[in-house]
Amino acid sequence: MTPSAHTSTGRLGWLVLPALLFFVVFAVVPLIGVFVLSFTSWDGIGAISFTGLKSWTAVLTDPGLPHALWVTFLIIVLSWIAQTPLSILLGVFISGHQKYRAVLAVLFFLPLLLSAAAVSIAYKALLDPNFGLGPGLKLGFLTQDWLGKSALAMGVVIFIIAWQWIPFHSLIYQGAIRQIPTSMYEAAQIDGAGRVRQFFSITLPQLKNTMITSSTLMIVGSLTTFDLIFVLTGGGPNDATRALALDMYLTGFRANQMGLASAIAVILVVVGLILAQVLQRLGGKERNSQLEGA
């Protein structure tokens, strides 16, 4: 009585139950819940009452929303632009066989170990216009009110994201570059393609899937950036760094308007889904089969 592949595998469904249970209780139900709560009013402690479209009209007519969307968009786009080319460049570099490559890989990793709270606290002190690194070294260009001016504060947020995450993404790229078959480069060399040419016609196209994985992590990360901004600027100066996730927290848990905050959360979900769709399109068929194929 040899069990066929089908009968023995058909029973495996129960193995997903524990994961499914957690996911349903803490992701699926809350996802429906946040949509429902966006039609209510709740201060976080008292009773929840249905108020129809009130939260939605309030959120959609509030100039704070387009502003938060714009800030979020800036963080996503600028941190992607700052991180991707540099991560690929560093990835190519550390995938080589230099003696010091191992040392670099060790040291590059350090920023990833620090929590966003720790990094923000340290940078706040480091960039202090009176007692930070700039005034201490008497360096004029470093001596600025970094967190007090809108454009500078945004720049600092982008820089810290890059500081912490470029090492991670360059490691991902390094792994992918090592999987590119050497024969492709040998063939290109025989054809007389130089180093730059090889990079653009072999390395870069071969990294397409990795770029999508890495970009997805970057974009979801930027979209949900909370602790970094919360500790570094609290959203300031003048709401210049008040991104969507922070806006949701401040509206819900500081201003005690959970209905409004839920509407903002729904917008966050919609933005996330749109971005995921765009990335999947960019990924094309190959990526789909990797994600869905069993």
Added chain:
Amino acid sequence: MATETATRRTGSSRSAGASANGTTARKNWFGGAFGWLWLLIVLIPIYWIVITSFKSSAGYFGTNPLLPSGSPTLDNYKLVLENDFARYFANSVIVTVGATIPAVLISFMAAFAIVRGAGRWLKAVNALFLMGLAIPLQATIIPIYLIIIKSGMYNSLGAIILPSIAFAIPLTVLILSNFVRDVPNELFEAMRMDGSSEWGTMWRLAFPLTRPALVTVTIYQGLQIWNGFLLPLIFTDRADLRVLPLALWTFQGQYSVNIPAVLASVVLTTLPILVLYIVGRRQLLSGLTAGFSK
């Protein structure tokens, strides 16, 4: 199918081992210069944090910020350690271990079922988990807050642990199922011939063979949870339940004039994870590059 898997494996291992020449054999001055520059950008702030944490308040204001103190002091560390550091550390350990281990185990079971099982049910569950990758789960925090309050879990470490498990599931299942898929079918067939149950096959065959990926996701999710800030911030407000990142933030509020003490607390909260990094570095780096560049 079986041969396809087998060739894919040898194919990938061949190309993985073949990077000894090809793209990276020649000197890459541009990448090299940039690599070292980035190393400076990474290390200067970390170096500054460490040396400043050994300065006295007076020494902090008086000396060159990039030179270590002539008379280093441990007072800052004493101050932090006297402020219940051990309790916050224990809380962080409980939350991280309590969430990471169950999250990885149940995700592994789900990944095994998704790869080895069949049928609409498992396909649907897998699609659900993949959707979780696209949705910023932070957006579901308000309904989860409601669940936590209604179930009487507010102000308990469980309130941080349970949602952390759920949030870790989508990415963990994705990475683990990619690896389980690479286990050659012949091995599963052989186990079945020997009369092994699917449960036994899962733990005795798939589990050890998936080890690199298990290490990767355990470390990655462990780091995420260890450094987590939002869930502890929202689901607890008792001082004795603080985890390290939250303790760091409140400490910064208390001692904002004493920058060296604040930085000592940054060092102390990072130190445990740094020790783990030094111990498990090789596994971590190879696991990360394999896990994310697949």
